[in-house]
Structure formats: structure tokens, C-alpha cells
Amino acid sequence: MDPNLVLSYLDQVLVFVVFAVSLNLLQGYAGQVSVAHAAFGAVGGYALGYLVLNAHMGALEAMTIGTAGAAFVGVLVAIPALRLTSEWLILLTLAVQTIIISLVTTVSSLGGTYGLQNIAPLSVFGHDLSEPSGIFPFFAVLTILVYVICYRFGESPYGRVLRGIREDEIACRSLGKNVFLYKTIIFGVTAGMAGLAGAMQVVNNTVASPALFDFNQSSTIVAMVVIGGAGNLLGSIIGVLALVLMGPIFEHLLNFGADAAALWRLVAFGVVLILVLLVRPAGLFPDKVTRRLGKTIDRMRKQPEPPSDFIPKPDLEEMHVIEEHVAAKDRNIVLPRAVAIAATASGNGSSANGAAAIGDVVLTVKGITKRFGGITAAENLDMQLRRGTITALVGPNGAGKTTVFNLLTGAIRPDAGEVFLGGEDIVGLTPDKVANRGMARSFQNVRVFPRMSVIENVMLGVQHQPGEHVVPLFLNIPRVQKVEKEVRERAHEWLTFVGMADFAAAPAGSLAFGQQKLVALARVLSTEAEVLLLDEPASGIDFQWVNVMLQLIEQIRAQGRTVCIVEHNLHVVERLADHTYFMELGRITAQGSFAELTTDKRLAEAYFGTS
Amino acid sequence: MNLANFLQLAINGISNGTSYALIGVGFGLILGVSGRFHIAFAITYTLAAYVAAMLTTWYGWPFWLAVLASALAAALLGVLMDRLVYLPLSLRALQVGTDPLLIMFVASLGLVVIGRNAIALAFLSQSSMNIAGFSNSGVNVGPVTITTLNMVMVAVSWALILLLAAVLNYTALGRMIRAVRANWEMSLCIGIDPSRIFLVVFAIGSFLSGVAGVFQGTLTSATPDMGLPPLFYALVVAFVAGLTSSPIRVALLGLALGEVEALSSLFLPTQFAPLVVFAILFTYVAMRPVKLADLRRSFSRRKPQAAAG
Numbered sequence: 001m002d003p004n005l006v007l008s009y010l011d012q013v014l015v016f017v018v019f020a021v022s023l024n025l026l027q028g029y030a031g032q033v034s035v036a037h038a039a040f041g042a043v044g045g046y047a048l049g050y051l052v053l054n055a056h057m058g059a060l061e062a063m064t065i066g067t068a069g070a071a072f073v074g075v076l077v078a079i080p081a082l083r084l085t086s087e088w089l090i091l092l093t094l095a096v097q098t099i100i101i102s103l104v105t106t107v108s109s110l111g112g113t114y115g116l117q118n119i120a121p122l123s124v125f126g127h128d129l130s131e132p133s134g135i136f137p138f139f140a141v142l143t144i145l146v147y148v149i150c151y152r153f154g155e156s157p158y159g160r161v162l163r164g165i166r167e168d169e170i171a172c173r174s175l176g177k178n179v180f181l182y183k184t185i186i187f188g189v190t191a192g193m194a195g196l197a198g199a200m201q202v203v204n205n206t207v208a209s210p211a212l213f214d215f216n217q218s219s220t221i222v223a224m225v226v227i228g229g230a231g232n233l234l235g236s237i238i239g240v241l242a243l244v245l246m247g248p249i250f251e252h253l254l255n256f257g258a259d260a261a262a263l264w265r266l267v268a269f270g271v272v273l274i275l276v277l278l279v280r281p282a283g284l285f286p287d288k289v290t291r292r293l294g295k296t297i298d299r300m301r302k303q304p305e306p307p308s309d310f311i312p313k314p315d316l317e318e319m320h321v322i323e324e325h326v327a328a329k330d331r332n333i334v335l336p337r338a339v340a341i342a343a344t345a346s347g348n349g350s351s352a353n354g355a356a357a358i359g360d361v362v363l364t365v366k367g368i369t370k371r372f373g374g375i376t377a378a379e380n381l382d383m384q385l386r387r388g389t390i391t392a393l394v395g396p397n398g399a400g401k402t403t404v405f406n407l408l409t410g411a412i413r414p415d416a417g418e419v420f421l422g423g424e425d426i427v428g429l430t431p432d433k434v435a436n437r438g439m440a441r442s443f444q445n446v447r448v449f450p451r452m453s454v455i456e457n458v459m460l461g462v463q464h465q466p467g468e469h470v471v472p473l474f475l476n477i478p479r480v481q482k483v484e485k486e487v488r489e490r491a492h493e494w495l496t497f498v499g500m501a502d503f504a505a506a507p508a509g510s511l512a513f514g515q516q517k518l519v520a521l522a523r524v525l526s527t528e529a530e531v532l533l534l535d536e537p538a539s540g541i542d543f544q545w546v547n548v549m550l551q552l553i554e555q556i557r558a559q560g561r562t563v564c565i566v567e568h569n570l571h572v573v574e575r576l577a578d579h580t581y582f583m584e585l586g587r588i589t590a591q592g593s594f595a596e597l598t599t600d601k602r603l604a605e606a607y608f609g610t611s
Numbered sequence: 612m613n614l615a616n617f618l619q620l621a622i623n624g625i626s627n628g629t630s631y632a633l634i635g636v637g638f639g640l641i642l643g644v645s646g647r648f649h650i651a652f653a654i655t656y657t658l659a660a661y662v663a664a665m666l667t668t669w670y671g672w673p674f675w676l677a678v679l680a681s682a683l684a685a686a687l688l689g690v691l692m693d694r695l696v697y698l699p700l701s702l703r704a705l706q707v708g709t710d711p712l713l714i715m716f717v718a719s720l721g722l723v724v725i726g727r728n729a730i731a732l733a734f735l736s737q738s739s740m741n742i743a744g745f746s747n748s749g750v751n752v753g754p755v756t757i758t759t760l761n762m763v764m765v766a767v768s769w770a771l772i773l774l775l776a777a778v779l780n781y782t783a784l785g786r787m788i789r790a791v792r793a794n795w796e797m798s799l800c801i802g803i804d805p806s807r808i809f810l811v812v813f814a815i816g817s818f819l820s821g822v823a824g825v826f827q828g829t830l831t832s833a834t835p836d837m838g839l840p841p842l843f844y845a846l847v848v849a850f851v852a853g854l855t856s857s858p859i860r861v862a863l864l865g866l867a868l869g870e871v872e873a874l875s876s877l878f879l880p881t882q883f884a885p886l887v888v889f890a891i892l893f894t895y896v897a898m899r900p901v902k903l904a905d906l907r908r909s910f911s912r913r914k915p916q917a918a919a920g
Contacts, residue, residue, distance in 0.1 A: 033713060080897030087648065087712055088896055091850055095893040098843060099886060106882045215839060216727075219720040226717045260735060263728040270725035274696055277718050281703050 028230030031166025041198025074191020115209030157467030176435035229283025368417035450509025628869020635848025637819030653838030654726030659821030660828030674744035689817025
């Protein structure tokens with residue numbers, strides 16, 4: 001085969017590698033589906049064409065401006081996209097795709113349907129870009145650069161946050177991650193890379209036309225990423241090769257005409273896409289955790305159906321492991337480092353009220369009120385949480401207990417009232433800011449990140465990681481690596497504490513519910529927040545596990561943390577609570593020790609039952 | 612601006628808007644009930660136009676018989692797509708625990724790629740095909756001109772939309788469809804097989820797409836790429852009207868969209884009309900209050916967020 005022809009195919013491969021790898025970062029890691037990737041390419045490509053033809057700019061300068069322009073448009077799109085779930089995001093990006101392509105088609109100075117023609121001759125640093133052989137080394141450098149940047153973003157603490165966002169945004173915010181900022185940055189970065197790919201496409205074709213960047217192109221790029229496997233950049237390269245190299249197969253091997261070969265190639269690609277989805281829904285090369293998750297599920301599927309008289313038995317072996325861990329904790333209390341830090345901090349008197357001691361008020365709630373339409377979810381609530389104690393919030397279903405957690409952590413903004421955490425009013429702060437200031441929560445329905453490993457779940461909770469910020473991520477690599485190692489160790493300590501260290505590498509989604517609860521507990525502990533709000537920590541788990549959980553929570557109290565639990569199980573409340581608030585219909589109607597509440601005649605009749 | 616011009620544009624808006632209404636209703640029914648993000652709606656639309664073109668020009672079928680046959684062909688293709696691709700995929704997605712919505716969307720993209728290019732391959736020698744058998748003529752009503760084709764199209768489309776609304780509201784089948792739309796897992800408990808209802812909505816929705824495709828093909832001609840622009844309009848109409856809304860509401864929104872698009876050319880050059888529509892969509896989606904995720908609620912394993920408990 002003609003070497004120039006081979007090189008021109010390779011140039012095409014490189015263009016699509018840049019498109020696909022950047023889309024994978026956005027879609028596979030951060031979970032933000034976009035069918036506007038080619039349109040961002042149009043921004044870069046048309047900018048290059050226009051600047052070269054009309055402003056007689058050099059290829060490199062025009063490319064830089066095109067990339068920056070596409071990144072800017074990406075950030076603009078990100079802002080309305082921040083709150084959207086995937087079907088609406090598809091719709092929004094579809095609108096963006098159509099608007100951009102309609103614009104470049106209608107604006108007459110951009111050449112209409114035919115686009116900008118004869119964008120040549122181009123050169124970079126005196127290097128001629130008119131032949132495939134000249135283009136190849138330049139494109140290779142750009143592609144490697146993009147790949148390395150995407151890899152660094154994806155396979156790092158930063159990528160861990162992105163995957164957390166993909167799995168569960170709310171849980172991610174509750175761990176102190178500024179989800180909106182991450183999404184905006186990653187939209188901007190990947191749109192910029194798409195702009196670069198678009199500019200490369202224009203250099204390669206010497207034409208900037210709407211057909212190069214239309215919806216079909218966008219969907220092809222999405223398909224490449226899906227075929228290769230989301231969250232695996234190398235897989236995307238395979239996806240690109242599958243599509244681009246089908247062209248020469250049909251044209252030169254099977255000797256179809258050029259027109260027919262182009263169509264056959266796309267038909268075959270569509271068929272491959274659907275077959276891959278049917279056989280391997282996560283793509284040919286899914287990321288490590290998804291692969292393990294798939295194996296676990298396959299294994300479960302292969303097990304024979306249980307007979308009809310089957311009675312489930314808890315795996316006592318496994319239970320022993322955990323109980324041994326907990327027992328070991330009781331005998332020989334090895335405090336994770338975080339607690340040691342907390343202990344010294346309280347010794348230094350870091351809190352505003354001088355030396356912090358057990359029993360000091362850490363959180364004060366004054367007159368919190370929230371109404372949803374005509375329903376009062378919280379009415380003029382006053383609460384205090386004290387260091388080293390467990391406060392329980394009890395009451396019938398619908399009393400507004402979980403709403404209190406949502407109000408305290410900023411998930412819902414109260415209509416009136418104040419919340420003081422260590423002397424600072426935190427009303428109006430977003431959940432991530434509240435978590436940063438030292439109050440973290442767990443969720444009744446656990447909200448672990450299912451397609452991430454157990455240890456990654458816990459590592460996400462650790463605060464102040466330099467690798468989660470763009471500048472140190474790229475400019476201070478040694479420090480990022482060093483802290484990452486510490487973060488992993490610390491997460492391991494927390495997992496050991498809750499007895500889940502043996503499952504560190506397992507996907508969190510493959511665990512039983514009770515195990516997930518322990519992981520969620522380790523995760524919230526790893527934030528090292530001073531105040532922990534635990535939503536029904538012992539609900540929905542087996543009797544034996546309840547005991548494990550309660551021992552852990554008692555242990556946390558002993559470490560000097562401030563704990564507030566919402567709980568329905570009165571035995572749990574009786575055992576744990578130092579102080580109890582009783583809620584009905586959004587109001588606190590009684591408070592005191594558990595014994596005091598249960599002896600209250602009205603409450604005993606209405607709620608606790610008389611015995 | 613003069614009155615005649617305004618009236619003419621308004622009339623054009625009605626015929627375009629009716630077309631958007633028909634495809635919006637069909638697409639919305641499929642997406643709302645089955646949760647399949649069925650982009651390949653564009654392919655059933657295109658196929659019907661080609662079938663009608665072949666039947667009328669090659670075999671000399673009468674126009675109306677060809678309309679019926681090609682809409683049925685579209686319905687059959689839609690049903691096959693659901694049976695052969697979406698249903699196995701949705702089961703697989705449940706097993707593996709990935710987001711079914713995204714998988715369906717991507718698979719549907721694959722079907723679009725296959726369908727569009729397979730049609731182009733089959734008709735490689737000709738870039739478009741005409742549908743014969745309808746003698747179109749203009750009727751002057753005062754200052755405006757209406758074509759007979761547009762009149763017939765508007766009448767047939769609205770008749771179909773009202774018929775569908777009646778079926779959904781007053782028949783047992785309609786109640787079953789609405790039950791599955793509200794909660795397909797729960798509908799299992801009262802003895803409805805959702806996968807069969809999905810087939811029914813695919814048949815109905817694809818049939819409507821076929822009718823719209825044939826009329827569009829008669830108005831201009833059948834081309835392999837004719838399906839995507841109307842699909843985008845169908846998406847806009849279905850999502851903005853709401854996926855669980857009645858067909859009449861969806862259709863009225865389609866009509867309004869057609870009017871907005873047509874009348875926008877009073878103020879802007881004609882080629883900007885699609886831009887206006889998608890700018891409206893963009894603004895609508897961007898400004899939308901957060902929790903309209905009807906689909907997500909019914910088709911995701913994740914529980915509804917935050918305030919629960």
C-alpha cells in the first residue's frame with residue numbers, strides 16, 4: 001500500500017484519538033454525557049480556518065486560539081449543565097451541537113454548507129504540514145500531550161473525585177468536594193481538547209465544513225468511547241482504530257468503491273457497536289473496578305437457583321473476621337492517626353472557646369425553620385450537640401428528622417434560623433463547604449460509590465488532598481504522590497477500624513448492604529469531621545451486625561467526636577444516646593435523657609408504647 | 612410587515628407544527644412509556660418514506676394504500692428494533708448494573724448509523740426518491756395559499772393524534788399503557804407484562820413516525836438524511852411538553868413550536884429558524900428547575916435523592 005495513504009489513515013486515527021480520549025475523560029470518568037463533542041471541534045476548526053485565511057495567522061497561533069475558544073464555549077455550556085441528569089444533559093448538548101453547526105452553516109463569512117476551503121499551506125516552526133508525512137509527527141506530539149494530560153486527570157486523586165461525581169454527586173458533595181467546580185473545569189478542559197482535535201481535522205483536510213463536525217461525527221465519537229470502554233483511555237484508542245481502519249478494509253481489501261466503502265464502514269461500525277453493547281455493556285475494555293464488578297455479578301448469575309425451601313444463612317466465617325477486628329479494637333485500642341490529631345488539637349485549644357473538652361457545645365442550632373409549600377418540615381428548632389457525646393433524634397416517620405440533617409449540612413437551605421459550628425454561622429453554605437468546616441453526614445440509603453473500590457470510597461473522604469486540585473496535580477507531582485500514599489494508608493486504617501480492610505479492593509457495589517454501611521461509616525470517618533451526623537446507622541442490617549455497628553459508634557464517641565444519630569430502633573437509642581431530642585411534625589416536642597423521655601406519659605403512650 | 616404575509620407564515624406554521632406534533636407525540640410515547648431513548652425514530656421515519664416511494668413509483672400503488680403500507684412497515688421496524696436490540700440490552704443492563712438510559716441511547720445511535728447508511732447503500736445510485744400518486748395543488752383562500760397536500764396532512768395527523776389520545780384515555784389498552792408509564796415494576800404486580808406494552812408503544816410511535824415521514828417525502832423527496840432534523844424537533848417537543856403528558860398537550864406544543872419557527876422569519880432571515888427553536892430548547896433546559904427527572908425515577912436503580920427518609 002502507498003505509504004502516504006497509510007500515513008493519511010494514521011493522521012485520521014490521531015485526530016479521533018484526541019476526540020475520543022478527551023470525551024472519555026468527560027463521559028467515562030466524570031459521567032457527563034455529551035453529544036456536542038464534534039461541535040466543540042467545529043469551534044476550534046473554524047477558528048483555525050478563519051484566522052489563517054483572513055488574519056493570515058500561523059497554524060500554531062490559530063490552533064491555540066481555537067483551543068482556547070472551544071474551552072471557553074465548553075465552560076459556558078457547563079454552567080447550565082451543572083444540575084442536569086444524563087437525559088437532560090443529552091438534550092442540552094444536542095441543542096448546543098445543533099446551534100453551533102447551524103451557526104457556522106448560516107454565517108456567510110464562514111462559507112455556508114461548503115465551509116472554508118483551501119486552508120493551506122500550513123506550517124509549524126517551518127515544518128511543512130501539506131503532506132501526510134509532514135502532518136504525522138506534529139499530530140503525534142499533540143496526541144501524546146493530550147493523552148498524558150487526560151491520563152493525569154483521570155488516573156489520579158482528581159480522577160477519583162470525577163468518578164465519585166459520576167457515581168453519586170450528592171455523596172460526593174457531602175464529602176466536601178466542590179462538584180460544580182470540578183464539572184466546570186472538566187467541561188472546559190475536554191471542550192478545549194475537542195477544539196484542538198477539530199483544528200487538527202481542519203489541518204488534515206485543508207477544509208472546515210459543517211459535515212466534518214455534525215451530529216453524526218459527535219455520535220461516532222460517543223460510540224468509539226463506548227466500544228472501547230468508559231473510564232479506560234487505552235480502550236478509546238481501540239474504539240478509534242475499529243472505526244477508522246474499517247475504511248481501508250472495505251476499500252482496499254474487499255475492493256468496494258470509495259463511496260460504498262465509506263457507507264459499509266459505518267454500517268459495520270454500527271453493528272459492532274450494538275454487538276459490543278449486547279455482549280459487553282461496559283465496553284470491550286472497561287476500567288478495573290467495573291471489570292471486577294462484572295465478574296462478581298457473573299459469578300452470582302452462574303450459581304444454581306436456590307431450592308424453594310432455601311433459608312438464607314449469614315456467612316458466619318465472614319462475621320467472625322469482623323467481630324475479631326472489633327474485639328481487637330476493644331482490647332488494644334489502636335487509634336487511627338486522625339483521632340490522635342484530634343486529641344492533640346483539643347489539647348492545644350484550637351476551638352474558639354479556649355480549651356476544648358468533653359461536653360463542650362460544638363454545634364448550636366437556633367430557630368431553624370423550613371416550609372415546603374404548606375408543609376412545615378421544621379419549625380423553630382433549637383438543638384445543641386456536645387463534644388464526645390451522642391445525641392439522638394427520634395420520632396415517628398415523617399417527623400422531619402432527615403430534613404434536619406439536610407438543613408444542617410446545607411443540602412436544603414432553611415427559611416429562617418442559624419446554625420453555629422464552632423462559633424461560625426454556616427447557614428447558606430453548600431454541603432461541600434459544610435463538610436470542609438468539619439461536619440459530615442452519612443446517608444440512610446448508604447450512597448456508596450458502587451463502581452469504585454472500597455478503599456477508593458474511603459480515600460474520597462480524606463480532606464485537603466493536593467491531587468484534587470489542578471495546579472498541584474500537574475506542577476507538584478512528588479507532593480501529590482507522597483500525600484496519595486498517606487491518604488491510602490489512612491483510608492486503610494479506617495477500613496481496619498470498621499473491619500472491612502479485607503475487602504479494600506472489592507467494588508463497593510458488590511458488597512452486602514451491611515458491609516456497605518460499614519464502608520460508608522469508614523468514609524464519613526475519614527473526613528475527620530468533628531461533627532458526624534449518622535442517618536439510621538443501624539437500620540436494615542442483621543441483628544449481629546447491629547452490635548458491630550454500635551460498638552464502632554461508641555468507639556467514635558470515646559475518641560472525642562461529636563455524634564448525632566437519627567434512629568428508629570429504641571434499643572439502639574437507649575444504648576447510645578447521651579441526650580435525646582424527640583421530634584413530631586417538624587417540631588422538637590421533648591428532650592432529655594432516654595429514660596426521661598420514655599417515662600413521659602404522653603410520649604410513652606403515643607410512641608414508645610407502654611410496657 | 613403586512614397582514615397577508617403574516618397569515619401566510621401562520622399557515623405554514625400550522626403545517627410544519629402539525630408535523631412536529633405528530634412526531635413529538637410518537638417519540639414522546641415511546642420514550643415516556645418504555646424509557647428507551649429511541650433516536651432511531653429517525654430511521655423508521657426515513658424507511659417509511661422510501662417504502663412509499665418504491666411502492667408508488669416502481670409498483671404503481673395508489674397513494675393512500677402506500678401510506679398505510681409504509682406506516683405499517685415503519686411500525687414493524689420499530690417493533691423489531693425493540694425486540695432485537697433494546698429488550699436484550701435492557702435485560703443485560705439490569706444484570707450488569709449500568710445505567711440503562713445511556714446504553715439505550717448509544718445503541719440507538721448505532722441503529723441510526725446502521726439505518727442511515729444501509730439506506731444510502733441500497734439507493735447508492737440515486738441521491739433522493741420521489742413519492743408519486745398525490746396530485747398536489749394550491750388553493751387560494753383570500754390572500755394566502757394552502758396546498759391540498761398540507762390540508763390533507765394536517766387533517767390526517769390531527770385525526771391520528773386525537774385517536775391516540777382517545778385510546779389512551781378510554782380503552783383498557785390505554786389504561787395499561789398509562790399504568791406501565793407510571794410505574795412498570797408495579798404494573799407487573801397487576802398482571803401487565805411491560806415488555807408487551809413496550810412493543811405496543813413502539814408499534815404506535817413508529818407508525819406515527821412513518822405517516823410523518825411519508826408526508827414529508829411527498830412534500831419534498833425521500834433522502835437517507837431526512838430523519839435527523841425532525842427527530843431533533845420530536846425530542847424538543849416531547850421533552851418540553853413532558854414525557855408523561857397527554858398526546859393533545861404534546862401536539863399543541865408541537866404546533867406552537869411550528870408557529871414560533873415560522874413567525875420568527877418576520878424578524879430574522881429564514882435560515883435562522885432552526886437556531887431559534889434550539890435556542891429556545893437550550894434556554895428551557897438551562898432554566899429548568901431541578902427535579903423533573905421523571906425518567907430517572909422510574910428507570911434507575913438509584914433511589915430518589917436527598918430528602919427521603
